[in-house]
Amino acid sequence: MRVKSYILILIPVSLLLLVAASFIYEWGFDENTEVASYQTNDTGEILTHPYPPSFDHPLGTDRKGQDLLLRILNGAKYTILFVLSVGLVRILVGMLLGALLTFMPKRIKDFVQLFLTPYVNVPAFILVYFLAYIFFAVPTDDGGLQLIFIQFVILTFVGVPSLVLLFSNEFQDGLKHEYIQASYQLGASKKHIVIRHLLPVLRNRFTIVFLQQIIASLILLIHLGVFRIYIGGQAEGSVSIDEEILLSKSGEWAGMIGQSVFDIVTAPWIVLAPGMAFVLLIVMLNTMIRLIRV
Amino acid sequence: MSFILKTIVILISICSIASLPYLVGSFNAAGDSFGVYPIEYIKEIGTTLIGLFNFYILEETTFDGVQINFDYLLEAYQYSMSLLMIALFISFTAVLVMLYGYHFLSGRMKKAVNWLLVLLDCIPDVLLIVLFQLGVIYLYQTTGFKLFQLYGIGDPVYLLPIICLSLTPTILLLKMSLTIKDEESEKLYVDFAYAKGVTRSNVFLVHMLRNMMLSITNHFSLIYWMMLSSLIIIEYLFVIQGFTLILYKVNESTLLAVAILLFLIPYLIMNWLFNKLHRRLVIDEG
Numbered sequence A: 001m002r003v004k005s006y007i008l009i010l011i012p013v014s015l016l017l018l019v020a021a022s023f024i025y026e027w028g029f030d031e032n033t034e035v036a037s038y039q040t041n042d043t044g045e046i047l048t049h050p051y052p053p054s055f056d057h058p059l060g061t062d063r064k065g066q067d068l069l070l071r072i073l074n075g076a077k078y079t080i081l082f083v084l085s086v087g088l089v090r091i092l093v094g095m096l097l098g099a100l101l102t103f104m105p106k107r108i109k110d111f112v113q114l115f116l117t118p119y120v121n122v123p124a125f126i127l128v129y130f131l132a133y134i135f136f137a138v139p140t141d142d143g144g145l146q147l148i149f150i151q152f153v154i155l156t157f158v159g160v161p162s163l164v165l166l167f168s169n170e171f172q173d174g175l176k177h178e179y180i181q182a183s184y185q186l187g188a189s190k191k192h193i194v195i196r197h198l199l200p201v202l203r204n205r206f207t208i209v210f211l212q213q214i215i216a217s218l219i220l221l222i223h224l225g226v227f228r229i230y231i232g233g234q235a236e237g238s239v240s241i242d243e244e245i246l247l248s249k250s251g252e253w254a255g256m257i258g259q260s261v262f263d264i265v266t267a268p269w270i271v272l273a274p275g276m277a278f279v280l281l282i283v284m285l286n287t288m289i290r291l292i293r294v
Numbered sequence B: 001m002s003f004i005l006k007t008i009v010i011l012i013s014i015c016s017i018a019s020l021p022y023l024v025g026s027f028n029a030a031g032d033s034f035g036v037y038p039i040e041y042i043k044e045i046g047t048t049l050i051g052l053f054n055f056y057i058l059e060e061t062t063f064d065g066v067q068i069n070f071d072y073l074l075e076a077y078q079y080s081m082s083l084l085m086i087a088l089f090i091s092f093t094a095v096l097v098m099l100y101g102y103h104f105l106s107g108r109m110k111k112a113v114n115w116l117l118v119l120l121d122c123i124p125d126v127l128l129i130v131l132f133q134l135g136v137i138y139l140y141q142t143t144g145f146k147l148f149q150l151y152g153i154g155d156p157v158y159l160l161p162i163i164c165l166s167l168t169p170t171i172l173l174l175k176m177s178l179t180i181k182d183e184e185s186e187k188l189y190v191d192f193a194y195a196k197g198v199t200r201s202n203v204f205l206v207h208m209l210r211n212m213m214l215s216i217t218n219h220f221s222l223i224y225w226m227m228l229s230s231l232i233i234i235e236y237l238f239v240i241q242g243f244t245l246i247l248y249k250v251n252e253s254t255l256l257a258v259a260i261l262l263f264l265i266p267y268l269i270m271n272w273l274f275n276k277l278h279r280r281l282v283i284d285e286g
Helices: A002-029 A068-102 A106-121 A124-130 A132-137 A145-157 A160-174 A178-185 A190-201 A203-226 A253-259 A268-293 B003-018 B020-024 B038-053 B070-103 B107-121 B125-143 B159-185 B188-195 B200-218 B220-237 B253-283
Strands: A234-236 A246-248 B025-028 B031-034 B061-063 B066-068
Touching: A002 A068, A002 A268, A068 A145, A068 A160, A068 A203, A068 A253, A068 A268, A106 A160, A106 B003, A106 B253, A124 A132, A124 A145, A124 A203, A124 B003, A124 B020, A124 B220, A132 A145, A132 B020, A145 B020, A160 A190, A160 A203, A178 A190, A190 A203, A203 A253, A203 A268, A203 B125, A203 B220, A253 A268, A268 B107, A268 B125, B003 B020, B003 B038, B003 B253, B020 B025, B020 B038, B038 B253, B070 B159, B070 B200, B070 B220, B070 B253, B107 B159, B125 B159, B125 B220, B159 B200, B159 B220, B188 B200, B200 B220, B200 B253, B220 B253
Parallel strands: none
Antiparallel strands: A234 A246, B025 B031, B061 B066
16 A cells, blocks of 8 residues: 555656756756767777667667667657646546536537547547648748647647547536535535536546546657657758658657667667657556556 | 438538648648638538548549549558458457467466566557567578568568557457456356366357457457557558558548548448347347
């Protein structure tokens, strides 16, 4: 019992520390880190980038010679903060609309439920995939701020319809409790019922859904990354002129995976290092879900 | 609501998905701009809905230099869907076989298997596919044994995409099935069958499997849609000229609406089939 609550505190705190470290790194140390110098192997031959994992570079280097561990640290803040805010806004909007839908007349409710069925069934990735055209058309002259905003809005709202239906069902079930009937008879308003009676009961459930939404948006980011849709847009990142590699501008993890998916044959560590970071993050979130659920 | 009314609402809803690009951007000769355009969006939904009814005479659109007409779409659709269906079938069969094996494990091993699945479930499908490719290449490098043809330039490839496509659903379906299986094992009739002297294998094959089938197939709709997004990734990674790749960067609402409808067809058939199966297996016996 004690261990459980420790872990539940430990995981968010360590994620917070990671984000803080990521910010400190970018503000304080980023300029000091140099591109790894040339290394020679045992026979004295000069090796070219990317280097495999070694003692100097625990996770190896990428094609430009940057240390992958530092890149992951740098990208952590974008990745974590982005999915966190996507999950949070999804939950809040879903909760608000779900509560509204619960108190609608039955005919409207049935209609909305039927109308949203395709939105709920078709995976979020396919919805965003259909909108891919837009991400490539948005100009990024302003440092990609407009693009990030549009991406945030779209990624948030593709997840909302299923949450609206889910929460409306949860509220519906919650309304069946007897103490709510009693509260009604004592003259409570619908707003009072939702805020005072429904939300506290469903708090654990909401936390779980929130964590699940974060995982879902992480996976959505990887899928988009494979299609060269990066948060914050693309940046020219090729070492030589004859090959065209588009890098993720912000350096978030999903972009790191996406941009190097075809490197898997020549330098698997470029894909596997951010992949490991991803899996670790998902394992942490899943652990929290399991602990809350029990 | 009547059936016809329901169909119309669903059709409008599908058209509204397909027209979504028009809600957030306006594209014309004067240039692209972004914002919220509700009026143009509603207009586009109407156009899409009308376009849906005469899609087969739609003027041919080009995409990446490839002419897209109805025949081409149909061919690509057949190929993509056969990949998906075979993968679904393979993972279903694999899950059943593994479930049979799981039935004979000791309690400790069962726990270990469950933990392993929880961990595997944390790996995103893109990484699983990449890891699998890495494994195949490693096998080739060390033993010179060429297991699959890797990329789909030229002849359509089937084997590797299908295996990659069936990885994630197998893990997910197995994880769900194990929970169902563990719940089923608690039931009284299982103990009763053992007490009567029915062999362990027969208890599973004759009694439990039949009762569990419905709960397992219930998850198929979720898995079908999930596989669809994996299919998009796989067609891209393996350079397959499939159905979903045509939809990439396409700015043609009618085409997208038709695509969603085509995605729905296997889903509806599957649902209908399992409903029938359920009636035969459970209700008729009464």
